[in-house]
Amino acid sequence: xxxxxxxxxxxxxxxxxxxxxxxxxxxxxxxxxxxxxxxxxxxxxxxxxxxxxxxxxxxxxxxxxxxxxxxxxxxxxxxxxxxxxxxxxxxxxxxxxxxxxxxxxxxxxxxxxxx
Amino acid sequence: xxxxxxxxxxxxxxxxxxxxxxxxxxxxxxxxxxxxxxxxxxxxxxxxxxxxxxxxxxxxxxxxxxxxxxxxxxxxxxxxxxxxxxxxxxxxxxxxxxxxxxxxxxxxxxxxxx
Numbered sequence: 001x002x003x004x005x006x007x008x009x010x011x012x013x014x015x016x017x018x019x020x021x022x023x024x025x026x027x028x029x030x031x032x033x034x035x036x037x038x039x040x041x042x043x044x045x046x047x048x049x050x051x052x053x054x055x056x057x058x059x060x061x062x063x064x065x066x067x068x069x070x071x072x073x074x075x076x077x078x079x080x081x082x083x084x085x086x087x088x089x090x091x092x093x094x095x096x097x098x099x100x101x102x103x104x105x106x107x108x109x110x111x112x113x114x115x
Numbered sequence: 116x117x118x119x120x121x122x123x124x125x126x127x128x129x130x131x132x133x134x135x136x137x138x139x140x141x142x143x144x145x146x147x148x149x150x151x152x153x154x155x156x157x158x159x160x161x162x163x164x165x166x167x168x169x170x171x172x173x174x175x176x177x178x179x180x181x182x183x184x185x186x187x188x189x190x191x192x193x194x195x196x197x198x199x200x201x202x203x204x205x206x207x208x209x210x211x212x213x214x215x216x217x218x219x220x221x222x223x224x225x226x227x228x229x
Contacts, residue, residue, distance in 0.1 A: 101147030102208035
């Protein structure tokens with residue numbers, strides 16, 4: 001069975017400090033991977049997607065970047081955090097060939113508080 | 116672009132009653148419809164997915180209705196129990212390759228009280 005693991009579970013970071021959030025999926029080869037962001041008490045917004053190693057597409061500009069160094073790994077990062085980066089970051093995957101449309105399966109999320 | 120309105124934002128029902136959440140979308144090209152459940156501090160759990168060629172789908176105490184004419188999607192939890200208390204999100208997607216872009220509603224906080 002496929003599993004998706006995000007790390008860290010939670011972080012409290014200072015404004016201007018760097019950030020790295022990770023996501024690993026096991027049990028699926030060549031999945032499409034996605035980063036979504038959820039502001040506190042808000043809805044979800046797609047940030048990035050990747051369909052293959054080394055290729056990442058940005059959906060919104062939030063002074064964040066993403067990379068896919070391995071088939072099963074997706075990294076979200078920034079060199080300088082802003083207060084507005086606070087929220088809940090969710091990684092999701094979708095099978096390469098999905099006959100059920102755009103069904104996404106989400107990880108457990110990483111909560112970020114920027115102070 | 117696609118916009119999704121979800122209502123009500125808060126819903127409190129006694130145990131055993133039904134809970135109904137409704138989403139209205141704007142893009143007639145929308146083809147895929149989802150309901151997710153989020154428990155406190157957790158990720159999103161997929162409850163049900165529906166294609167545009169389906170008007171009604173029932174699974175394990177959940178009923179999803181799709182009214183394409185009115186661009187409305189609903190989730191009905193029949194006989195809700197306290198374990199159903201969570202935030203529920205609808206999400207929709209147009210046909211598309213690999214972008215994985217779902218447009219979410221703003222969520223409904225459901226509380227089922229004993």
